[in-house]
Amino acid sequence: MINLIHNEMIKIVRKKRLLIIAAIIAVLVALFTYAQLKRVQSIQERLGTTDWRSQLQQQIIDTQNRLNSSGISEEWRKFLQIRLRQQQYYLDHNINPSAPGAPTFMRMFVENSIDLFIPLMVMVISADLVSSEASGGTIKLLLTRPVKRWRILLSKYLAMILAVSFILLSLGVISYLISGIVFGFGGWTLPLLTGFSVQGEELDTSNVHLIPQWKYLLMEFGLAWFVSIVVGTLTFMLSVLMRSTAAVMGIMLAALISGAILSSMVSSWESAKYLFMVNLRLTDYVSGMAPPIDGMTLGFSMTVLTVWGLAALIISFLVFTRRDVY
Secondary structure (H helix, E strand, O other): OHHHHHHHHHHHHHOOHHHHHHHHHHHHHHHHHHHHHHHHHHHHHHHOOOOHHHHHHHHHHHHHHHHHOOOOOHHHHHHHHHHHHHHHHHHHOOOOOOOOOHHHHHHHHHHHHOOOHHHHHHHHHHOOOOHHHHHHOHHHHHHOOOOOHHHHHHHHHHHHHHHHHHHHHHHHHHHHHHHHHHHOOOOOOOEEEEOOEEEOOEEEOOOOEEEEHHHHHHHHHHHHHHHHHHHHHHHHHHHHHOOOHHHHHHHHHHHHHHHHHHOOOOOOOHHHHHOHHHHOOOHHHHHOOOOOOOOOOHHHHHHHHHHHHHHHHHHHHHHHHHOOOO
């Protein structure tokens, strides 16, 4: 099995997609770092101070003004109300939720990329693991070896998991190094609040507690890794079912983009909570953001994603071990 996994990893590395993904991450992190720097400078110039309390107070005023404006949707109004309560909670407890530093940038980057950017990078790796060999005919040579089919497919799946882990590791290291040059490398022990929960339109703070930012980051990267594995498994299944890599990428791209859109529109469509793409933003539960649909929790979303992932894995092995190759 180790030799099979090694062989699959060589195939992935030779396609240079991991290097391309790392380069894409580096470019985007550099752009977002510059944008964040300009945003901080703009706020400081507008307020005339570097005091974070004054900045947070201004954010509260801005949120209140947006709530008082007409024409915003109920979903957006609910989000702003919960966000306002969180901001006020941080201010009352003298905690700066956006203290400058590379760890803070890493946290924000993961939170904003868990439902689209990271899954897209995973999809690029997983989409052609089987379909490219089926369309190119090399799968026939692979199956002529005295190795059971399920072992061959398992080696490809384990190689996919290693590649996904490398993507998450690259994202963390690259975002830390690039943003650290601008914002500094400190902030690992910054106290952050977690344990918020949303009940209807009310923000429950009874379980709120402080944890250092390094623990917070471990939680968010762990959730991002879990989401990446599920998305990779679903893409892997499509790669087994279809011979066209373009078709696999098209289907997954449509699903991910539709999920990003649906998450802000499905509050009244309760059955949509069973769709995998509506449950990708697991980090929102850690930060206390309102779920897309009332009643959704971290445990529920992880269960839904687990069911989708297991179903995709079972289908992949059943189809691959029984299908005729021609």
